[in-house]
Amino acid sequence: MNAASATWEPKIVAFLCHWCSYAGADLAGISRLQYPPNVRVVRVPCSGAVNPIYILKALQRGADGVLVSGCHPGDCHYLAGNLVARRKFALLKRLLEQVGIEEQRVQFSWVSAAEGQKFADVIRKVVGDVKALGPAGFLSKAGRASCP
Amino acid sequence: MTANLRETAARLLAEGTVQLVLGWERGTSPLRTTPLFARAPGDAERLVYDPTCDHNLSGYLGRLKEGRVALVARPCEARALVEQVRENRIARDRVLAIGLPCSGMISRRALASRLADRVIREGRLAGDRLVVAGDGWQEEFPWAEVRDPACQGCRLPDPGIYWLAPEASAPPEGDRFARLEARSLLSPERRREEFRQAAERCISCYACRQACPLCDCAECFTDRAAPALLGPTADPSEAMLFHLVRAMHLAGRCVDCGACARACPVGVDLRHLHLALEREGAERFDHRPGVDPAARPLVGSFRPEDREEFIL
Amino acid sequence: MKERPAMAVFLSCDQLPAVLAASAERGPTWVAAGRGEDSGFIPYRPGLCLDREAGPTRRTLKEVFLPRAEVLFGYETVDGVPRLHPAAPSDLPRVIFGVRPCDARALALLDPVFEEPPHVDGLWAGRRQAATLVGLxxxxxxxxxxxxxxxxxxxxxEGLDVLMVPVDGGYLVRPLTERGRAWTEPLGLPPARPEQLAAAEAVADRARERLAGGAPVDLQATLASGFEHSLWDRLHERCLGCAACTYLCPTCHCFDVGDEDGRRWRRWDSCMFPTFTLHASGHNPRTSGKERMRQRLMHKFCYYPERRGRPACVGCGRCVEICPANVDLRSVLEQLKGVRA
Structure with a gap:
C-alpha cells in the first residue's frame, strides 16, 4: 500500500436507515461516545432502499469503504425492507468477490436506535478494516477529484 | 428435424393458430444464422435449425405486435420464456413454444480461437462434423470441440412451458459451475486485473444488454439523466459499474444462455459474474432461474430464516 | 495521367521491425495490431509488428482521432469570475502504421465534418495535422x-501518406504525399524492381476480383423519396438496437457532451439508442427501432451524400461481421432499392 502514507485516513460512506441506525448514530453522539471521524453519513429511508449502485458509485467517487446499516430483523418500519436488503447484500458480496474487491470494503450491520454503543463499535471496526486494506483505488476514477 | 419444424410452422400459420413464427434462417456469412419472422406459411421454408443458431430469440417476444406467436425454442429460449412469463412480461397464452432438442451451439469465439483467427471463407456442418475453409486451407473436426462453454451442463426448463415439447433432449453434460471452480483459485489481484482489462476493452455499445432476453427494462439505468448514474467519461470504472449493476439486476433472472458474451463485438465475456450469482442463489436461497413460472423473485423476496452471518 | 509523387521503394519483411523501431524513435508511432475481436491501433512497443494475415482491425482508426470520450475544456470560478481551460489534444501519434485503405478513406470522409470552416474542431484537426498515415x-x-x-x-x-502493398518477401512502399516522403526517405530503402511493381499490380487485380459484387450504396435519390415506405416497418425487426455497428463504424461520428467535476466531456453517442433524440420534455421523436435504424441508413446513404457528394460508408464490412443478429448491411441496402416512391 504505497499510497497509504502515514497520514492517510480512509473515507467511509455509511448509508444509515432513518428509523434505526441513524437514530443509533444520534444516540452515540449525544452519549458522547468516541468513534473515528472517517464516516460520511447518508440517511436513507430504509436499508432496503439502498440500491447496489449507490454502494458502487460511492467507491467510484472516492470512498475507500462503504457501510450499510439498517434495523434488526423484525424491527423494520416498513416490515421487511431490511430482509429484502439482506438478500441483495448477500448477492452483492458474491459479486464483488468475483471481481476481486476485498470483503471488508463493503460491510453491513443492524444497529437499532438504542444501540449507540454498537454503532460506535461498528464504525471502529469498519474504519480499522478499511485502514488495514489501504485506499480503494480499484473502482475509483483514476486521477479525478473525489468528494471533499 | 428441420423438415418437421418447417412443416409444423407452416401448418400453424396456415391454420391461423399463430400469426407469426419466430425462428432462425440461414445468415449471410459462413456459419451464421439470423432471426426469421415468418408470417406466411411460405416463409416457413426458410427456417433452419442447427448448432449455428446462436442468438437467443426470446428477447424479441416483448416487441412483437402479433397476438399469438410460435417460438422456436431450445432450452435457452424456453428458460428465458419461463422468466418472462414469471415476470408478467409476456402473457403465457400468447406464445406457443415449439421445443427442439439441443446439444449445444457453436461458439464463434471458440472457433476463431481454434483457427487462430484465420479468415473463414466457407463453413458447413456435415452431421457431427464441422468443415471450415479459408485461403488455401481447410479443416474438419467435430463441432462439439468448439461448443459454447455456456452449453456445458445445460439445464432443461420446466416441461410445462412447452406447447410442443422436444421429443428427446440430451443436452451436454457436465458441471455448470465448473467455470467458477476454476476461478476460485484466482487471487483477488488477478480478478481485479481481469475485470479491469475487460472494462478497458468494453466500448459501451451495450450489445450484451440488447442481446439479453431478460435485459428489457423500459429505461436502463445507463440512460437515466437525473441523476446520471454513469459519468460522461471513458474511465474503465464506468464500464465496471455498468457490468456490475447489470449482473445484480440479472441476479436470479439470468438463465445463462450466453447471448451476452456471444454478442460482444470486442470479446468481453463476463458470464462468470452472472454464474456466481446464480450459484449463490441456488446454494443460499434455493432459487433456480428459468425453471418455475410461479417462483418468487430472488431479489425482492425473502425468507425469515435467510442466513445473515456476514452482517455485523 | 496521375503523377507519382515519388518512386516506389521495397521494404523486406526482415527490415520491418527495424523500420518500426526507427519510426518510433522519431515520434510516437501507433501500429495496427492483433487479430479478430481483440485488434486495433495501439502505441508501438518493441516486438510489435504488422500481421499480414490479419484483416482490418476490429476497432477502427476513428478511435485515435475521435476518442471514445475526451475532455473538451475545463471550467472553474475564481473569485467569482468564470474561467475556461481549453483542452489540448494529448498523446498525439505522429505515425500510424498499417492503416487499411478503407480506414484512411473514412478519415478523409470525416475531415469536412470536423474541419469545415467556420467550425473547426481543434482536437480533431490537431491530431490529423500531426499524423502521417502509413497504409497497408x-x-x-x-x-x-x-x-x-x-x-x-x-x-x-485517399487519406494515406504512404501506401505499402504486400508482395512476396516484403512490401512495395509508395510515398503519396510530402509527409509520406519525409517518412520514407530517411529509411534509405532500395528502389523497387520492375517485377516487384508488377507483383503489386497483380495483388491489386486479385483483390479486386475477390471484391466483385458488393452492395448498392448509391441510393440517395431512392432513399430521399422513400422515407415513408412500408419496407421500413419490417427492415429493423431483427435489429437489437445496440451500438456495435455504429461504434465500430469508421465513419460514424456522432457524440454527446456531458459535464463532470468541472470538465466538459465529449463522448461517442449512437443513433441506435433511444436517448439519442430524447428531449428534455420527455418527448422522443424517434419512438422505435424503425425510426432509429432508418436514421442510421438515411444519414449514411442519403443526407451525407446530399451534403458531401458521396455516401458515408467505406465498405469495410465491420458492421456485417459484428452484428449479433447478423443484420447484413449489404442485404439491407439491396432491399432498400425497393423504397423508391
Missing part, C-alpha cells in the same frame, strides 16, 4: 468487405 493495401479482402462498391479500392490511396 489489402491483398486478401475479408468475406464481408465491399470497398469497391462503396467507391474505394483495396489499394486505395
Amino acid at each position: 493495401g489489402c491483398d486478401r479482402p475479408g468475406p464481408a468487405c465491399f470497398c469497391p462498391a462503396a467507391g474505394g479500392d483495396p489499394l486505395g490511396e
Whole structure:
C-alpha cells in the first residue's frame, strides 16, 4: 500500500436507515461516545432502499469503504425492507468477490436506535478494516477529484 | 428435424393458430444464422435449425405486435420464456413454444480461437462434423470441440412451458459451475486485473444488454439523466459499474444462455459474474432461474430464516 | 495521367521491425495490431509488428482521432469570475502504421465534418495535422468487405501518406504525399524492381476480383423519396438496437457532451439508442427501432451524400461481421432499392 502514507485516513460512506441506525448514530453522539471521524453519513429511508449502485458509485467517487446499516430483523418500519436488503447484500458480496474487491470494503450491520454503543463499535471496526486494506483505488476514477 | 419444424410452422400459420413464427434462417456469412419472422406459411421454408443458431430469440417476444406467436425454442429460449412469463412480461397464452432438442451451439469465439483467427471463407456442418475453409486451407473436426462453454451442463426448463415439447433432449453434460471452480483459485489481484482489462476493452455499445432476453427494462439505468448514474467519461470504472449493476439486476433472472458474451463485438465475456450469482442463489436461497413460472423473485423476496452471518 | 509523387521503394519483411523501431524513435508511432475481436491501433512497443494475415482491425482508426470520450475544456470560478481551460489534444501519434485503405478513406470522409470552416474542431484537426498515415493495401479482402462498391479500392490511396502493398518477401512502399516522403526517405530503402511493381499490380487485380459484387450504396435519390415506405416497418425487426455497428463504424461520428467535476466531456453517442433524440420534455421523436435504424441508413446513404457528394460508408464490412443478429448491411441496402416512391 504505497499510497497509504502515514497520514492517510480512509473515507467511509455509511448509508444509515432513518428509523434505526441513524437514530443509533444520534444516540452515540449525544452519549458522547468516541468513534473515528472517517464516516460520511447518508440517511436513507430504509436499508432496503439502498440500491447496489449507490454502494458502487460511492467507491467510484472516492470512498475507500462503504457501510450499510439498517434495523434488526423484525424491527423494520416498513416490515421487511431490511430482509429484502439482506438478500441483495448477500448477492452483492458474491459479486464483488468475483471481481476481486476485498470483503471488508463493503460491510453491513443492524444497529437499532438504542444501540449507540454498537454503532460506535461498528464504525471502529469498519474504519480499522478499511485502514488495514489501504485506499480503494480499484473502482475509483483514476486521477479525478473525489468528494471533499 | 428441420423438415418437421418447417412443416409444423407452416401448418400453424396456415391454420391461423399463430400469426407469426419466430425462428432462425440461414445468415449471410459462413456459419451464421439470423432471426426469421415468418408470417406466411411460405416463409416457413426458410427456417433452419442447427448448432449455428446462436442468438437467443426470446428477447424479441416483448416487441412483437402479433397476438399469438410460435417460438422456436431450445432450452435457452424456453428458460428465458419461463422468466418472462414469471415476470408478467409476456402473457403465457400468447406464445406457443415449439421445443427442439439441443446439444449445444457453436461458439464463434471458440472457433476463431481454434483457427487462430484465420479468415473463414466457407463453413458447413456435415452431421457431427464441422468443415471450415479459408485461403488455401481447410479443416474438419467435430463441432462439439468448439461448443459454447455456456452449453456445458445445460439445464432443461420446466416441461410445462412447452406447447410442443422436444421429443428427446440430451443436452451436454457436465458441471455448470465448473467455470467458477476454476476461478476460485484466482487471487483477488488477478480478478481485479481481469475485470479491469475487460472494462478497458468494453466500448459501451451495450450489445450484451440488447442481446439479453431478460435485459428489457423500459429505461436502463445507463440512460437515466437525473441523476446520471454513469459519468460522461471513458474511465474503465464506468464500464465496471455498468457490468456490475447489470449482473445484480440479472441476479436470479439470468438463465445463462450466453447471448451476452456471444454478442460482444470486442470479446468481453463476463458470464462468470452472472454464474456466481446464480450459484449463490441456488446454494443460499434455493432459487433456480428459468425453471418455475410461479417462483418468487430472488431479489425482492425473502425468507425469515435467510442466513445473515456476514452482517455485523 | 496521375503523377507519382515519388518512386516506389521495397521494404523486406526482415527490415520491418527495424523500420518500426526507427519510426518510433522519431515520434510516437501507433501500429495496427492483433487479430479478430481483440485488434486495433495501439502505441508501438518493441516486438510489435504488422500481421499480414490479419484483416482490418476490429476497432477502427476513428478511435485515435475521435476518442471514445475526451475532455473538451475545463471550467472553474475564481473569485467569482468564470474561467475556461481549453483542452489540448494529448498523446498525439505522429505515425500510424498499417492503416487499411478503407480506414484512411473514412478519415478523409470525416475531415469536412470536423474541419469545415467556420467550425473547426481543434482536437480533431490537431491530431490529423500531426499524423502521417502509413497504409497497408489489402491483398486478401475479408468475406464481408465491399470497398469497391462503396467507391474505394483495396489499394486505395485517399487519406494515406504512404501506401505499402504486400508482395512476396516484403512490401512495395509508395510515398503519396510530402509527409509520406519525409517518412520514407530517411529509411534509405532500395528502389523497387520492375517485377516487384508488377507483383503489386497483380495483388491489386486479385483483390479486386475477390471484391466483385458488393452492395448498392448509391441510393440517395431512392432513399430521399422513400422515407415513408412500408419496407421500413419490417427492415429493423431483427435489429437489437445496440451500438456495435455504429461504434465500430469508421465513419460514424456522432457524440454527446456531458459535464463532470468541472470538465466538459465529449463522448461517442449512437443513433441506435433511444436517448439519442430524447428531449428534455420527455418527448422522443424517434419512438422505435424503425425510426432509429432508418436514421442510421438515411444519414449514411442519403443526407451525407446530399451534403458531401458521396455516401458515408467505406465498405469495410465491420458492421456485417459484428452484428449479433447478423443484420447484413449489404442485404439491407439491396432491399432498400425497393423504397423508391
